Amino acid sequence: xxxIYTIDIIIRSMMIHFIEGxxxxxxxxxIEGDHPVIIDTGWDANIDRIAPQIEQxxxxxxxxxxxxxxxxxxxxxxxxAIKKKFGGTIYAQKEEAEALRQGDPESTGARMFGTRVKxxxxxxxxxxxxxxxxxxxSLKVMKTPGHTTGGICLLDSEGGLFSGDTVFTEGxxxxxxxxxxxxxxxxxxxxxxxxxxxxxxxxxHGMPAEKNGAEHIKLSLKNLKGYGAYG
Numbered sequence: 285x286x287x288i289y290t291i292d293i294i295i296r297s298m299m300i301h302f303i304e305g306x307x308x309x310x311x312x313x314x315i316e317g318d319h320p321v322i323i324d325t326g327w328d329a330n331i332d333r334i335a336p337q338i339e340q341x342x343x344x345x346x347x348x349x350x351x352x353x354x355x356x357x358x359x360x361x362x363x364x365a366i367k368k369k370f371g372g373t374i375y376a377q378k379e380e381a382e383a384l385r386q387g388d389p390e391s392t393g394a395r396m397f398g399t400r401v402k403x404x405x406x407x408x409x410x411x412x413x414x415x416x417x418x419x420x421x422s423l424k425v426m427k428t429p430g431h432t433t434g435g436i437c438l439l440d441s442e443g444g445l446f447s448g449d450t451v452f453t454e455g456x457x458x459x460x461x462x463x464x465x466x467x468x469x470x471x472x473x474x475x476x477x478x479x480x481x482x483x484x485x486x487x488x489h490g491m492p493a494e495k496n497g498a499e500h501i502k503l504s505l506k507n508l509k510g511y512g513a514y515g
Contacts, residue, residue, distance in 0.1 A: 298417065311488055315423075319417055331369065348372055349415065351409070353435060354435035355464075359448065376409060421440065423441075432449075444482075444497070450473055453492065
């Protein structure tokens with residue numbers, strides 16, 4: 285039996301709606317504001333289960349942007365369906381964007397999981413870009429390769445980090461053994477993140493941490509270094 289998506293509301297000055305991924309599917313985050321944004325779209329192109337939750341969170345607005353943290357099918361599978369129903373322009377880091385424009389079955393993981401990715405129009409993001417959310421909120425694009433070559437994290441203006449599959453809570457890290465992954469790049473990326481005063485951590489899988497996000501990242505770095513020493 286498939287796990288049913290749930291939605292929680294995390295209250296900060298920016299309202300963040302968390303739709304938990306089930307099975308292999310990645311988490312989805314919707315940030316309210318003058319310019320509503322969804323970060324990652326889960327696995328399933330059939331969005332019937334989550335559409336009512338998104339619609340309620342948007343309150344009649346259209347999405348402004350759909351931001352994909354990386355190219356893997358468990359994070360981008362619902363992008364076209366969400367765009368069709370709720371609007372919004374799809375964005376990804378430029379190396380990831382090219383694979384999505386091509387519908388690349390290999391590096392997206394689609395062939396490995398017995399599915400396919402339809403080619404999609406994607407606008408390029410680059411390291412250091414700032415996305416305006418309105419109401420004084422923003423997201424800064426941080427390129428964090430390692431899980432994929434062009435994966436990104438998004439740092440919000442209140443110290444929250446949307447980390448995709450780069451780093452997870454409770455000391456977890458993303459895999460580096462899939463196409464375009466690289467252990468040394470992942471280590472370097474998480475070392476950089478560990479230097480930041482992260483308050484909240486919103487990962488691509490598993491539960492978010494509203495407090496002590498930096499401590500979760502430091503634990504992940506410790507675990508990754510341990511693997512490098514003995515792996």
